[in-house]
Amino acid sequence: MPRALIHNRASEPPPDQAATDSGLNILFLAAFPLFAWLFQGSFSAIATAMVELWILSLALRLINAGQRCHRLYDATPGARAPRLPRKLLGSLLLGVMVTVLAGHHFHSLFLPLLIGFLGFGLGLAAFGMDPIRDKPGVAQPIAAEDDVAEETLSRADHALAQIADRVAMLEDLEITRRTEAARSLVMRMLRSLARDPHALSRIERPVAKFIGLLDAEANRLCGEDPEKSSVFVRRRYLAKLEVMTESFETSARKTRVRGDKDAFELEADLLLDRMPRHNLA
Template sequence: MEALMIPKDRRARTATTAPDDAAFDSWLNILFLAAFPLLLWLFRGSFAGVATALMALWIFSIGLRLIAHGHRLHQAYDAAPVARRPRLPRKILGSALIGVMVLILAGHQFATLMPPLLMGLTGMALSLAAFGPDPLRDKGEQQPVNSAALEVEAAQARLEDVLVELTDRIAALQDADLTRRSEATRAMVLRCMRSIGHTPEERARILKPVTRFAEMLETETARLEDAARREDFRFARRRFVAKLDVMAESFEERARRHGLRGGRDVFDMEADFLLERMPRESAA
């Protein structure tokens, strides 16, 4: 049934974006396993060894997270005919952090700074060779008619950063179910924002409900964080889940109406929202 509902170009795009992201994240997770021998330092008994191991793992995890986020932004940059370069070169920064981790670890094995420094630079260079650098120039800026599109792209990038930050704040509460729900909702919002608008005018219209959604989610996240420091967290958690579901359904309905007004095929729209709803309902 799904094959009948989704056109070939939509099936191809659906089949190549989400699986590619999942495969890339899987490889990064495997790469993180390479740092597990550092856990042995935790049992050496020396304070310096424990502190170094924890610092190296922390730096490594941040570097991999920056590379993963930079990879997603690079894919969106490649797919868009007009796009701004990322405000932060996340893949370059992530590779630099990996180099810093190598420098710290090698510093315990040498009496001089030069060998660890060379090893750190080599680690950074290998990471850049493996994952590539970030886009360093705007794309399509030479066309005057594209200035509005570039402004919309910049606004979309800012909203994506806000949604990622809110999801990270929820994940910091260490509630696996809330984390899955918030990440699934964020993926739905970003998918709608990227797929519904095909012209600068359409993308500018979809930015308004996304901005409103982000503001409401920020308010509810702040209330949930405040409740986590008190004894009424269970009630606040139920309230947050209920409001998150209502906000997601309301946004989906508005995005669906916007897409239908924009001329998209009804079966194409329903297939998109069905594909996006599946991971969120599995999280529930």
């Protein structure tokens, strides 16, 4: 077969796309009576014809865009369903247009509404419905994000637990309780933000900084000479722990950008975590 013929065949649109375009072109024949209204009839008939032409044009645009989205949905593995049902809306506009046109020929509303509903049904039968369900492959990125969030929570909890265990070996009740309260605050905040991958990624850096500073202070506390004043060492650790906790709390509030239910629950958790520290003070 000649190469030119092969090239020409390859450049032709797919059969379903060609059939769709021809079907949309045939729908323009419905506008011929409207063009007649523009040149004869009253002012209300001309205004109605212009509105009907606009509705028909919008309906055809929606159906055409819906067909393109449907073909892309069929050709893409793991595709998401379109958020806007364009073909459904286009068919609905066709039904509205037919209802208005039929209303000029009947005195009651029943028959125009029935004819308009029939036009809506014929539009759906001709062009089909929009995809309404995501393909199974869409859930994979969500599962991957859940795994990343779970790993972040596990890593932070493990690091904070090690610090709390080292501090608990000093057998100081107040220091142990303050450290556990700080650990609880950080983990509550991380769990509250775990549903939002973007918020969790923004809070990772403050969490890492908080853990690093707390680890350094815990090492300094546990490595102090027992002959030094234990009161000064305890006060210094508790003061720095309070400053670091408040700084992390402020940074987490700035990370939160939506005032939704999770934000309200997070505020309540922060208040509950803050109460033991103030009671001890």
